[in-house]
């Protein structure tokens with residue numbers, strides 16, 4: 025925490041005292057929630073649930089979407105999330121709540137925030153937590169009022185000595201920010217406040233996602249006391265044409281190194297900071313980020329050259345991944361990213377299985393050495409679930425060959441592999457028009473042989489390969505006679521299940537690596553989710569699959585090479601993964 029932040033503690037103690045005199049006691053409202061859940065006709069998950077995850081976070085039942093207000097308080101990690109207490113489809117949204125000491129094993133608590141007052145009676149939508157300078161957490165969230173207008177509210181813990189922060193109370197001053205005729209805010213597109221940060225003038229800032237016509241924007245509000253908020257005349261940033269910006273996130277990263285930076289920090293002396301703006305584009309349902317500079321005086325975000333905050337910006341994840349949110353983990357001095365992955369199955373199947381939505385494994389996130397891209401890696405704590413390990417070293421994968429990895433629970437595994445590509449001169453030249461990696465991957469599916477590739481992993485595969493999900497690379501020359509290469513990573517779900525109804529879209533990403541060096545791939549496999557990390561976290565692809573045959577013990581794992589040239593597996597380590605304690 026910076027000196028600037030610390031100097032405000034006195035002010036905050038005073039403010040906290042004032043605020044605590046003005047809170048709505050919600051104890052009485054818990055019965056409303058109980059009634060809501062008891063009247064539900066939700067189908068409880070049956071024992072036969074092959075697609076429930078073993079170590080990815082998911083609630084015991086029902087619909088889940090965005091991660092909300094992740095934070096650490098008194099050594100306990102908190103995850104709130106958008107949850108429907110009444111069923112496996114979106115609706116009746118409350119803030120469900122779980123806590124953890126390691127970001128992997130979770131204990132559930134009653135929903136922390138649920139509709140109870142006019143300012144949120146039609147829904148408690150996404151928002152973020154801010155740790156105030158005195159250490160007290162507060163939550164800003166979007167409430168849906170009786171006119172279905174989106175407004176911003178504050179909630180604070182009822183008992184600060186409870187590290188689990190089980191009960192929350194809402195301010196009677198709510199809503200703190202609301203659309204009106206003067207501010208001209210679009211009342212149906214004004215949601216998802218970020219973690220707030222302290223500015224150069226000791227005022228708090230927060231941004232809220234919005235749109236006006238086709239202009240997507242991040243509206244800035246400022247406040248001296250966190251209660252009275254004033255809309256800034258100009259947004260932090262905007263883009264004409266990208267549509268609604270949902271779930272914005274705005275945070276500093278250090279230019280060199282992987283340590284995290286607290287959201288209000290101005291950096292250490294001589295430390296260079298950059299800022300990241302992330303938006304979740306409602307139109308495409310993908311999360312995009314831009315690296316740039318934060319002009320603190322003008323309250324403007326200026327993207328670095330080559331970046332534009334729209335659907336052309338880089339993505340956190342090139343598969344299914346949305347409404348993500350980071351928090352600064354003061355215990356481990358890192359920034360941690362949470363993201364929601366929805367189902368690829370039909371709504372009928374979701375209702376049948378009684379649940380929908382998972383959270384990906386939390387990822388440490390930092391700025392890469394180039395300064396041009398973010399790197400993500402599953403938090404180290406997930407490695408504590410690794411049990412039986414299988415290692416392969418220096419194996420040659422000849423053209424059109426496969427290598428089965430025996431001895432691990434292939435349906436619930438963590439795999440890390442290092443490939444070394446031979447004969448780079450045999451790479452095909454990429455077509456100049458091939459600028460969309462997803463298109464390259466779907467046009468050239470896993471059965472299409474090219475100069476170099478496809479090579480990678482086949483996961484959640486049935487014995488005779490009636491079903492498999494392939495995660496693989498192809499390497500192209502950037503131009504004829506060039507020694508520059510383009511590496512494409514694909515996740516092909518087209519053969520993942522004999523079931524016809526699932527969305528089996530193939531995903532693709534460019535990986536900014538030099539293939540003269542070993543090419544790395546890590547896959548977190550967990551029954552119906554495959555989280556893949558190429559080039560040590562330079563490209564991430566998450567997919568959802570629902571095999572009919574390749575389930576449980578009938579699931580297999582292979583390394584493969586279907587390209588025209590041999591590829592070496594320098595090393596492959598695979599671990600069976602224990603289940604996490606989640607519900």
Ligand SMILES: OC[C@H]1O[C@@](CO)(OC[C@@]2(O[C@H]3O[C@H](CO)[C@@H](O)[C@H](O)[C@H]3O)O[C@H](CO)[C@@H](O)[C@@H]2O)[C@@H](O)[C@@H]1O
Nearest residue numbers: 089090106114117149150151166215216270271306347
């Ligand atoms: O739960 C509300 C929060 O979720 C967000 C971002 O995910 O907005 C979602 C949104 O609804 C659409 O997305 C749902 C899943 O996220 C989907 O199932 C639903 O059918 C969609 O309409 O919520 C509102 C109301 O529907 C819509 O405007 C959004 O796109 C986030 O922005 C909300 O705070």
